[in-house]
Amino acid sequence: MPEIRVTPLGAGQDVGRSCILVSIGGKNVMLDCGMHMGFNDDRRFPDFSYITRNGRLTDFLDCVIISHFHLDHCGALPYFSEMVGYDGPIYMTHPTQAICPILLEDYRKIAVDKKGEANFFTSQMIKDCMKKVVAVHLHQTVQVDDELEIKAYYAGHVLGAAMFQIKVGSESVVYTGDYNMTPDRHLGAAWIDKCRPNLLITESTYATTIRDSKRCRERDFLKKVHEAVERGGKVLIPVFALGRAQELCILLETFWERMNLKAPIYFSTGLTEKANHYYKLFITWTNQKIRKTFVQRNMFEFKHIKAFDRAFADNPGPMVVFATPGMLHAGQSLQIFRKWAGNEKNMVIMPGYCVQGTVGHKILSGQRKLEMEGRQVLEVKMQVEYMSFSAHADAKGIMQLVGQAEPENVLLVHGEAKKMEFLKQKIEQEFRVNCYMPANGETVTLPTSPSIPVGISLGLLKREMAQGLLPDAKKPRLLHGTLIMKDSNFRLVSSEQALKELGLAEHQLRFTCRVHLHDPRKEQETALRVYSHLKSVLKDHCVQHLPDGSVTVESILIQAAAHSEDPGTKVLLVSWTYQDEELGSYLTSLLKKGLPQGAT
């Protein structure tokens, strides 16, 4: 029995270090290769030893697919390919290929230079790893080998994020990566055609959320920032360098421009400039508005947003600062936060999800006193606001995507177990499909019934098509032909051709049947009576009376003879070939009923 096997190495009932193994039609594919934000030990990377204990990974994996450039989807890539060892192809989209190394390098710097970790991948390893990457375009079907093909779909979420369809023969799996079903200020919405995969692996970060209208959120956000700035307060918005940051920048930039505001907006870290450059380049990946107006003005060329310097944080007067990282767990955003936390005029806006254990999570949960390193206690007086700008699909969006793709099975990853449970129930109820949510290391096996393609000759198809009258979807159609199986190759041909190909002579198969008829008249007269009876009953068929006294209906022959013993009984000999079985049996049953008396 063919089957599809899925094993999450990461992101199974969890958010972080996405890494899912899929075996489909004898091919092994690894989807994403991420790191986990919450851990600093070995647990931060997926356990690749699951794939093989000894021996090179290349022998076990046909390809690796990276959905987008977030570190929880690509962070372990250099480790995996260079340190564990993998030489096969790595597929990702063009923007991902461009931005991914910047983020990896940044990640490496923090880990090695700041935290002083040893045994971490080096810059050279990142470069080597990127050399193995094959970039794909949207909707381009890439043949990995003769049987395995992959295809990317637009996923929204971040620049270059894609969903991938993995197909072997007639079996297919769609992996969504992270996606967003509502468009935002810089990206469009995810879209997939009705590809009806056997399995849809979808993220479920917001499994229990149905978000308000995006516009309410934007309005709230702008209002809060505007008010704080007018009050003279400073606004801190912790973001990750890429993704949300750009959306919020565009939002604030256009607002500033429309309202003619003067308060400065800063964006921290040099990484952004490089990334912004890519955003300007990959215009085709952005939303309708930016695509349409970039000729006049590229929306990513900000007028009001300037680079941040550490000294600016102490400047008097209102300002808005975007600082990394987004969960306030380290770096510049945390530094600024410590400086500003004491003033109630100031405000921090958390625009996205915060992993448990980070400062962001703590203040969002309402903690007002934070214990910092060195036993310091930081009192948080500033306003803390949360606004979900995460570009993940909400429950309704997930349902929408499932509806669009019409999969046979759904598998949830990248979410919390409890919430998944809820969504799983909804999906099963709504679409009547099986839904799975394996934990890390747990394997889901799906039996599949792959369809076997059979070739049919055009002549046969046309001939059979022409016989039926009207198309009727409700009734199956009967097709006469011969199935030839030759070297794992199936063909349906007409019987004549089959005979010819196989060099066989045709055998005639004839059925004959005697029908006793009580009729004292002569044979000829009986035949005539039969003829006129059949003629009146079978209007659509060609009924003929031959000179030798026999009657033919199409190719069926009917002969009348006197019974040897009883002259009052006539024997009708009905003979038909195998092909005319239907008509022949009908005729005999008709004749068995006897002839009408009135006829002469």
Add this chain to the structure above:
Amino acid sequence: MAAHLKKRVYEEFTKVVQENDPSVRLKIASLLGLLSKTAGFSPDCIMDDAINILQNEKSHQVLAQLLDTLLAIGTKLPENQAIQNRLVDVACKHLTDTSHGVRNKCLQLLGNLGSLEKSVTKDGEGLAVRDVQKIIGDYFSDQDPRVRTAAIKAMLQLHERGLKLHQTIYNQACKLLSDDYEQVRSAAVQLIWVVSQLYPESIVPIPSSNEEIRLVDDAFGKICHMVSDGSWVVRVQAAKLLGSMEQVSSHFLEQTLDKKLMSDLRRKRTAHERAKELYSSGEFSSGRKWGDDAPKEEIDTGAVNLIESGACGAFVHGLEDEMYEVRIAAVEALCMLAQSSPSFAEKCLDFLVDMFNDEIEEVRLQSIHTMRKISNNITLREDQLDTVLAVLEDSSRDIREALHELLCCTNVSTKEGIHLALVELLKNLTKYPTDRDSIWKCLKFLGSRHPTLVLPLVPELLSTHPFFDTAEPDMDDPAYIAVLVLIFNAAKTCPTMPALFSDHTFRHYAYLRDSLSHLVPALRLPGRKLVSSTLSANITPHEDPSHQFLQQSLERVYSLQHLDPQGAQELLELTIRDLQRLGELQSELAGVADFSATYLRCQLLLIKALQEKLWNVAAPLYLKQSDLASAAAKQIMEETYKMEFMYSGVENKQVVIIHHMRLQAKALQLIVTARTTRGVDPLFGMCEKFLQEVDFFQRCFIADLPHLQDSFVDKLLDLMPRLMTSKPVEVVKIVQTMLRQSTFLHLPLPEQIHKASATIIEPAGESDNPLRFTSGLVVALDVDATLEHVQDPQNTVKVQVLYPDGQAQMIHPKPADFRNPGPGRHRLITQVYLSHTAWTEPCQVEVRLLLAYNSNSRLPKSPWVEGGEVSPQVETSVIEGTIPFSKSVKVYIMPKPARR
């Protein structure tokens, strides 16, 4: 005319039909179709042949084309039932063809020609009864998506032709909503909409439950679901159609705005309230608060389902769609639904206000317009007003002006709201001083709508103090004028307000009442005499004395015929003067008064011209006097063109009279020239032309001729046979006597008539700094003008630039430069390019607006042009003449010589 010729052509074609190359046959078939579309060709003769060819044809493409030809034939003969039936039979026969193209055409033919009446085929065998709908319906499940689409389209075509579709189609169409192909889904949405409009009240069962709902509600839910379809074409279609489903129940309607309310269709009666509780308790988090998405206790799985289907949040989705086309469609639909349901209007307000922040300007503009349209149903809360007013800072002029329009008809609930609006508008004024007029107008309406809310604000706004005199504000400050406009308009219906004014306010009132009378109403102020307000206080418009006066003045003119020329002239002059004055005083009657006055002026000119001495003196002496008469003729012509094209609301009966007057002017011209020129040759042509004109007149207004008893043309037509044969000199003589004898035709007054007018706002013509540019290059001049009562301005309004050297240039503005802010009003914002050779001094050019006309556009087209290939645009865009209809504005320019 050339039917026999065409028949001949057709015979030639049939010879070639035996052609072997299918592409040649294809072309012939298509030519046959074109041929049968031309006028004067009776296509029934080729039908039999076409059908015969059809039977032997093998190529699918040719078959399809032949069916197309048959369709053309069938549509040409709509009355002939037998032919229609025959064609339908042919189509049915070919429905089983293997090619999608042929099936498509067959379905199209069925849709266009098939009738619902069950037609019995004559020959006794086979199925006798044909139900076109059933046949088309069978192809809803064809294997080819193009055929499926064609089947739905055919069904829609049947509906358009007025056949009532069966309700059974509804279920079939619903299945097609989940088709794989977008064009099928798009057409299916339309079909569902059609059926829902046909059978709104019938009850349909809900699958998998034993409950039933109204069909229109069910359809609404289904179309709402399509708003989140994968294809944006379908989304646009669905969003558009939602707007016209007014019969839908209100609770379904309101669900469209609530994403969270997952009330299921299946058990709405039982689960509705429960579902509501569920969501107020928050099964799903909203994403606004942190940590509210922790799952609550297990819920009964049966209670909540169907996140996907149903009307829930359709508009929420539509309004935040990726494609702005969908968003605009959603806003429009929202507008239409809100207009029919006040409670829905109230609910959708928040969403509309949110759309004011859309990233695409068009969408913002559309939502502001929508808000204006529904504004009589709603009252803005303060926080909503706040968001609305924030848009005033938008840098786009269109948006700001649309918003001013919106504020004109908005209801505000509190005095803080009024204050807020005023403050924001003043802010807007300082930021964009060009918005001055629009803001004043906006405040005028704001004041007159909310007098009681303005009252408590007056002391603050005028910064008066109970004890101290405050400084007198600057009278020329636009902001101060804005405040005064608000207050004075509020004071109109609030008599207690003037008591709060200080002395200088009264003085300013008097000044503004004179200088900005359209913004400042007449107030009843203590100690001031107000003529107009006391007079017109309690008169119903019906017995409006000014209207009576107008009628009387016009009736007086009836007696014109019985007066001697001198008396007639005096009477006309008097009446014209009266009418003009009336028009100035009563703006609502200005159109009628002007129109009538113009007509009377024409008559006056005609009488005057006929009184000239020149008719009596001998030929050699009249050379000089003829100037006056020919000038009169020319002027009458001009005036008649103005009457015909500058007024909106002119009906056919007026047009006849106007044309009649013009004909008289032409006659005058003819006889004047006849007298002043020597020799017969030029006269010959003129006479012929004139007679053509008369003939033309007769053809165009044949229906109205009975109303023209005793008129010039009536008499002229009587003598027409004689005129045709007469010599030019005689013709002139006859015409002359006719003209003298002709009676004055009474001009019936149209119901609603408005004179087209235009005001150029920009350039203002005040600048002393010349626009400098290098000669030979161009300079762009921004022109901004408001047009009132102009019909079809895109084609008629032109900009003219007159250079000092007499050179005139006419510029055709782009259609996109015209905006339509309200009924009868247009706004032209365009750029005019100026260029000239170098000048030594700066000098002024004149810019004005022209109304282009073409009197032929009214007339029926001559029959031989009809079927031809002449595109209608070419014809109408020919400009016969122009009428200036705005004051000209002077612009100071200075083309400098180019530097070498």
